[in-house]
Amino acid sequence: MSMPLPTYDDVLAAAARIAPHAHATPVLRSRALDALAGCELHFKAEPLQRTGAFKFRGACNAVWALDEATAARGVVTHSSGNHGAALALAARTRGIPCHVVVPEGANAAKRANIARQGATLHTCAATIAAREATAARVQADTGARLIHPYTDPHVIAGQGTAALELINAEGPLDVLVAPVGGGGLLSGTALAVAATASGCRVMGAEPAGAADAAESLAAGELRVDFIPDTLCDGLRGTLGAPNFALLRAHRVEVVTVPDAETLVAMRLLWECLKLLVEPSSAIALAAILRQRERLAGQRVGVILSGGNVDLDALPWKAAA
Amino acid sequence: MSMPLPTYDDVLAAAARIAPHAHATPVLRSRALDALAGCELHFKAEPLQRTGAFKFRGACNAVWALDEATAARGVVTHSSGNHGAALALAARTRGIPCHVVVPEGANAAKRANIARQGATLHTCAATIAAREATAARVQADTGARLIHPYTDPHVIAGQGTAALELINAEGPLDVLVAPVGGGGLLSGTALAVAATASGCRVMGAEPAGAADAAESLAAGELRVDFIPDTLCDGLRGTLGAPNFALLRAHRVEVVTVPDAETLVAMRLLWECLKLLVEPSSAIALAAILRQRERLAGQRVGVILSGGNVDLDALPWKAAA
Numbered sequence: 001m002s003m004p005l006p007t008y009d010d011v012l013a014a015a016a017r018i019a020p021h022a023h024a025t026p027v028l029r030s031r032a033l034d035a036l037a038g039c040e041l042h043f044k045a046e047p048l049q050r051t052g053a054f055k056f057r058g059a060c061n062a063v064w065a066l067d068e069a070t071a072a073r074g075v076v077t078h079s080s081g082n083h084g085a086a087l088a089l090a091a092r093t094r095g096i097p098c099h100v101v102v103p104e105g106a107n108a109a110k111r112a113n114i115a116r117q118g119a120t121l122h123t124c125a126a127t128i129a130a131r132e133a134t135a136a137r138v139q140a141d142t143g144a145r146l147i148h149p150y151t152d153p154h155v156i157a158g159q160g161t162a163a164l165e166l167i168n169a170e171g172p173l174d175v176l177v178a179p180v181g182g183g184g185l186l187s188g189t190a191l192a193v194a195a196t197a198s199g200c201r202v203m204g205a206e207p208a209g210a211a212d213a214a215e216s217l218a219a220g221e222l223r224v225d226f227i228p229d230t231l232c233d234g235l236r237g238t239l240g241a242p243n244f245a246l247l248r249a250h251r252v253e254v255v256t257v258p259d260a261e262t263l264v265a266m267r268l269l270w271e272c273l274k275l276l277v278e279p280s281s282a283i284a285l286a287a288i289l290r291q292r293e294r295l296a297g298q299r300v301g302v303i304l305s306g307g308n309v310d311l312d313a314l315p316w317k318a319a320a
Numbered sequence: 321m322s323m324p325l326p327t328y329d330d331v332l333a334a335a336a337r338i339a340p341h342a343h344a345t346p347v348l349r350s351r352a353l354d355a356l357a358g359c360e361l362h363f364k365a366e367p368l369q370r371t372g373a374f375k376f377r378g379a380c381n382a383v384w385a386l387d388e389a390t391a392a393r394g395v396v397t398h399s400s401g402n403h404g405a406a407l408a409l410a411a412r413t414r415g416i417p418c419h420v421v422v423p424e425g426a427n428a429a430k431r432a433n434i435a436r437q438g439a440t441l442h443t444c445a446a447t448i449a450a451r452e453a454t455a456a457r458v459q460a461d462t463g464a465r466l467i468h469p470y471t472d473p474h475v476i477a478g479q480g481t482a483a484l485e486l487i488n489a490e491g492p493l494d495v496l497v498a499p500v501g502g503g504g505l506l507s508g509t510a511l512a513v514a515a516t517a518s519g520c521r522v523m524g525a526e527p528a529g530a531a532d533a534a535e536s537l538a539a540g541e542l543r544v545d546f547i548p549d550t551l552c553d554g555l556r557g558t559l560g561a562p563n564f565a566l567l568r569a570h571r572v573e574v575v576t577v578p579d580a581e582t583l584v585a586m587r588l589l590w591e592c593l594k595l596l597v598e599p600s601s602a603i604a605l606a607a608i609l610r611q612r613e614r615l616a617g618q619r620v621g622v623i624l625s626g627g628n629v630d631l632d633a634l635p636w637k638a639a640a
Contacts (some may be wrong), residue, residue: 048593116352270631271631273368274368276594303384311590311591
């Protein structure tokens, strides 16, 4: 937490560092969704990123920023899934060991995704304390470097590259919307937008059942003492301190969304974009649909963050 | 049926004609699927085409090839869904009327897709005779031009543009695989490949329960007297005469695939590509997995043809 906050230059450095390894994902459009939302939507399709989520950007940046000696001892993280898989693949691109601490009951598709990348899995109880203790033990045992899923400055800078590519591809936007859990993506997005897109607002989309970012920004101080209650399994983490500082500094607004609306948005995205989008991503469209009047006629960028859905259940039926 | 067969020049003309209206869809890769198949797979993502399927290419080419006076009277077709939606949108891009004859019991997502494009729907019994009679009546009543879903030479040429783009983007391929129902896509693909990619074989993937193309090619004559029994609702039509002629002329091979293997392939595509692919498209990957030994180490192009899945049921559960 005492690390310096990343800057726009770090986002640019990240873009260069990850270019040989990450995909420049396409931007998708849908006239049907534009008509429904009453604005012009530009979707950055991060489910098409390696490992199925934007998380590879930050993990890859963090892994390739390590010096040789540190890298050789490997990396470790605790993650509900997408960051774990992303770090595992990033480590593999550099040929170094990776350990991932996964809570019991984690989404099966995401566990499989991590294992497929060749990481060593360490299962622990589903509390933040248990995750952190297990990660600390692995660090002590192996000398691996902890790469935090969203407070690590290289991770934040790496996540900002998705917004950078979106703005470079589509030109000026009035608003850019991204989901917020720990805040790695949203704070990285704010960094990228502040320097490249003057006049573009950044908006976070957060589950009503895990609204710590909205509450923290309203209170002017970090408020993370809550029990998440949301289907958006990628957004259950608590907002990080550096992420909070960046969101405040860039005056990012956060909109809260009930899960029921997120599921409606998810089905719309599947139908209209033909893209598998997980609830933690679809929430961004739900937030836009909640803000229809304010956004009318505007050019709206959306970071569709990931597509690691558990295909054994239809997500919109899981809520019933 | 007395129309001349389209040529490679017609594919080139189609590419220019549809360029202002159709998407140049991305090519997707998956290391996980490459490892599974033992070859290098290059997926042309036509679910991201307008109306969710490659069909828009052929329909758009046919609509924009009409002279002004003919176009003004509108177009009509009978279609299990994707061609109907494609023609409806193509007609809308030119501002002309469109009538679509849809059999009772057609996939709900596809019906909705057609209606959304502003076409007039005419429901009829689910037989080929009833479809043709209803289309003939609409033609007589309105003067609309019939655009056949797969025998129309402009439709065939238009469908060939997907392969053209794939080869231009990815370079030489050893094999190109596409599904075959009526044969519009596969024969158009054969035209594109023959002129641009010497040494590239073209392979069709056909449901075992609607194997008229495989049987016709084996017999050396068109054999279309069968009752389709397959979940691949886009591939239930019978091979067209010009399509058969083109497949023979270009020595296209057709592999038949049981539905159970197509459903496994569909789930793999959803998981690994994050793309909603319908059974009629996933069959191409299933055909590749059946040919693992022959294709080992080769560069394989795949036309993933469409993504209009009925989301009220998980397709791999529909088989149970």
